[in-house]
Amino acid sequence: MRTLSTRRAVTVFLAPAVILYLLAVVMPILQSLWLSLFEWDGIGPMKWTSLDNYARMARDPVFMSSFRNSLVYLGINLFFQVVVALLLANLLLSVTRGRELIKTMFFLPTIVSTVAIAFLFQRIYALEPMGIINLALDAVGLGDLATAWLGTTRTALVAVSIPEGWRFMGLYMVILYAALLAVPKDLEEAARIDGASEWKVFSRIRFPIIRPVWATVMIMAATYSLRGFDIPYLLTNGGPGTSTELLTTYMYKKAFRSVDFGYASAIAVFIVIECIIAVGLIIVILRRGRQGEGALG
Amino acid sequence: MTGAVATVDRTPSERRLRIARMTSTAIVLVVLLIQTYPIAWIFITSLRTPADFAGSNPFSLPSELTLDNYVRAFQDSDLVRYFLNSFIVAGGSIILLTALSMMAAYAIRILGFRGNQVVLALFLLGIIVPVQVVLIPLFISYSNVGLLDSYQALILPMVGFALPMSVYLFVSFYGFIQGEILEAAVLDGCGPFTAFRRIILPMSTNTIVTVAFVNAVFIWNDFIFANTFIFDQDLKTIPLGLQDFIGAMGATDWTATFAAVSVTLVPLLLVFLVLNRAIIYGLESGATKG
Structure with missing residues (x-):
C-alpha cells in the first residue's frame, strides 16, 4: 500500500498510541529501574545506594517467603487454568448437547470483579457463619476438619490461590476448546481405527496441533498469576503472619505503607524479571517439545 | 443422544x-x-x-x-455515585483505547513503514508487563502535577496497559482485509484518511466489540489503580466503593451487602449475555490465529 502510506498519515495514526504507551507504560518502567537504585521515602533527599536494594532482598526473610508463596500461587493457578482447563476442554468435545451454553456459563466468573470474588470466597471459607465448605464437611461427618481456612497458617495460601484459579479457568478452557475443535477429525478417527487409546489420540494428535495455543494460554496464565494482587490483598493482605504474602502484596506494602520507594521499586523490577523468565522458559519448553517430536518422526 | x-x-x-x-x-x-x-x-x-x-x-x-435489601444498599451508600464514576472512567478509557489501537494498527499493518515490525514487537512486549511496576512512578508523577484523585489518573494507565493486546487484535484482523479493496479505493482517489473512515472503520465492527468488551471487563473491575490513585470519596469507582461498603456493612447487614454486590455485577452480566457469541468468538480467534 505504498500509495496510501504517507509520512504524515503514519505519524497522525501512530503517534497518539505511541505517546500514551510511552507515558503510561515505558517511562514508568524506566523510572522504576532508576528508583530501585536509591533509598527514598518520597519526601527527603534521594540517597544513591546502587544495587543495595537488590542485595537486601536476599537478606530479607519476608521477601524470600513472599517469593516462595508467589511460586505456590503460580503453581496452583497453572494447575487450574492450564491443566484442568485443558482436561475440561477435551471432555467438552464429547458432550453432545448444549456446548455453547456450557461455554458461556463456564466463562461467567471471568467477568466478576475481584472485590466481589473476595467477598464471595470469604463467605465460602468462613467458619462463622459457616461457609459452604465447612457445611459440606459437617454434612459428610468430617466436621472436625472444619476450620477458618483463611485464618489458619497451614491452609491460607492455598485458600487464597484457588479463587484466582477459579476466576480464569473458564476463559482458558474456552480458548483451548476452540483450538481443539480445529483439530482434523479424520486424523483422530484414523488413529482410533488403528486401535489408539484416547490418551494416545490426545498426546500424539490433538496436543501437538494445539501446542501454539496452549503456549499462549500458558504465557497468559503465568504472567497473570505472577502479577496477581487483588484477591490475596483483599482476602488476607498477607496474613496470618506472612503466610499469604506474595511479592506483589509485599511490594505494595513497602511502597504505600512503609513509603520505602527504592526497595519497593526493586521488588517491582524483580516481578518484571520473573515474568520475562517465565515467558522465556515457556518458549524454550515449547521449542524443545517441537524438536522432540521431530526426532521421534 | x-x-x-x-x-x-x-x-x-x-x-x-x-x-x-x-x-x-x-x-x-x-x-x-x-x-x-x-x-x-x-x-x-x-x-x-x-x-x-x-x-x-x-x-x-x-x-x-x-x-428491601436493594433499597437499603442504595440508601446506605453512594452506589449511584460509584456507578457514575465507573461509567465515566470505563467509557472514557474504552473510547480512547479503541480509537488509538485501531489507528495504530492501521498505521502498522496497512499503511506500513520502515520498522513497523519493531514498533509492533514493542507493543507486544507490553502484554507481559505487570502493572505493579508503574504504580510508584505514576503515583509520584501524579502528585507532582496534581493528577491524584482524578479520572485521568485512572484512564491513562488503563488505556496504556490495554493497548498491547488491542493493537495486536486489530493488527491480526487487518491481516485478513484484502489488498484489492484498498487498491480499488486508491484508484478512486482515496487518501489514507478517507480509506480509514470509509473502508477500515465499517469493516472493523466485530473486532471493536471484542476489544471494547474484553477491556471493559478489566477496566470496570479494576481495583489496584483505583486503590492507589483515588482517595476522594466522590471519585471512587465501583470496586473501591463496594469494598468500602463490604468493610462498613459486611458484618452488620449481610443481605444488603449481597444486594450491593449483585448490583455491581449486573452491567457486565447484561452486556455479556447479550453479546456473548461475538465476545467468545473474538477471543477464540484472537488467541488461536496468533
Missing part, C-alpha cells in the same frame, strides 16, 4: 465409548455447577430477608423473597 442410549450397544468398544461420554458429561456438569453456583448464590442471598439469612442454613433456598 436419546436415540443412542435407547439402542443396545453392539460391540464392547461402543459400550466403552458410551460410558466414557456419560462420565465426561457428568464431570463437565459438576464443574459447571462449581463455576456458576457461587454467582447464583450471591443473587439468591440478595433476595432473602435478613431474618431468613440469619435463621436458616444460608445455602438453602429462601423461604420468602424481598427487594
Whole structure:
C-alpha cells in the first residue's frame, strides 16, 4: 500500500498510541529501574545506594517467603487454568448437547470483579457463619476438619490461590476448546481405527496441533498469576503472619505503607524479571517439545 | 443422544465409548455447577430477608423473597455515585483505547513503514508487563502535577496497559482485509484518511466489540489503580466503593451487602449475555490465529 502510506498519515495514526504507551507504560518502567537504585521515602533527599536494594532482598526473610508463596500461587493457578482447563476442554468435545451454553456459563466468573470474588470466597471459607465448605464437611461427618481456612497458617495460601484459579479457568478452557475443535477429525478417527487409546489420540494428535495455543494460554496464565494482587490483598493482605504474602502484596506494602520507594521499586523490577523468565522458559519448553517430536518422526 | 442410549450397544468398544461420554458429561456438569453456583448464590442471598439469612442454613433456598435489601444498599451508600464514576472512567478509557489501537494498527499493518515490525514487537512486549511496576512512578508523577484523585489518573494507565493486546487484535484482523479493496479505493482517489473512515472503520465492527468488551471487563473491575490513585470519596469507582461498603456493612447487614454486590455485577452480566457469541468468538480467534 505504498500509495496510501504517507509520512504524515503514519505519524497522525501512530503517534497518539505511541505517546500514551510511552507515558503510561515505558517511562514508568524506566523510572522504576532508576528508583530501585536509591533509598527514598518520597519526601527527603534521594540517597544513591546502587544495587543495595537488590542485595537486601536476599537478606530479607519476608521477601524470600513472599517469593516462595508467589511460586505456590503460580503453581496452583497453572494447575487450574492450564491443566484442568485443558482436561475440561477435551471432555467438552464429547458432550453432545448444549456446548455453547456450557461455554458461556463456564466463562461467567471471568467477568466478576475481584472485590466481589473476595467477598464471595470469604463467605465460602468462613467458619462463622459457616461457609459452604465447612457445611459440606459437617454434612459428610468430617466436621472436625472444619476450620477458618483463611485464618489458619497451614491452609491460607492455598485458600487464597484457588479463587484466582477459579476466576480464569473458564476463559482458558474456552480458548483451548476452540483450538481443539480445529483439530482434523479424520486424523483422530484414523488413529482410533488403528486401535489408539484416547490418551494416545490426545498426546500424539490433538496436543501437538494445539501446542501454539496452549503456549499462549500458558504465557497468559503465568504472567497473570505472577502479577496477581487483588484477591490475596483483599482476602488476607498477607496474613496470618506472612503466610499469604506474595511479592506483589509485599511490594505494595513497602511502597504505600512503609513509603520505602527504592526497595519497593526493586521488588517491582524483580516481578518484571520473573515474568520475562517465565515467558522465556515457556518458549524454550515449547521449542524443545517441537524438536522432540521431530526426532521421534 | 436419546436415540443412542435407547439402542443396545453392539460391540464392547461402543459400550466403552458410551460410558466414557456419560462420565465426561457428568464431570463437565459438576464443574459447571462449581463455576456458576457461587454467582447464583450471591443473587439468591440478595433476595432473602435478613431474618431468613440469619435463621436458616444460608445455602438453602429462601423461604420468602424481598427487594428491601436493594433499597437499603442504595440508601446506605453512594452506589449511584460509584456507578457514575465507573461509567465515566470505563467509557472514557474504552473510547480512547479503541480509537488509538485501531489507528495504530492501521498505521502498522496497512499503511506500513520502515520498522513497523519493531514498533509492533514493542507493543507486544507490553502484554507481559505487570502493572505493579508503574504504580510508584505514576503515583509520584501524579502528585507532582496534581493528577491524584482524578479520572485521568485512572484512564491513562488503563488505556496504556490495554493497548498491547488491542493493537495486536486489530493488527491480526487487518491481516485478513484484502489488498484489492484498498487498491480499488486508491484508484478512486482515496487518501489514507478517507480509506480509514470509509473502508477500515465499517469493516472493523466485530473486532471493536471484542476489544471494547474484553477491556471493559478489566477496566470496570479494576481495583489496584483505583486503590492507589483515588482517595476522594466522590471519585471512587465501583470496586473501591463496594469494598468500602463490604468493610462498613459486611458484618452488620449481610443481605444488603449481597444486594450491593449483585448490583455491581449486573452491567457486565447484561452486556455479556447479550453479546456473548461475538465476545467468545473474538477471543477464540484472537488467541488461536496468533
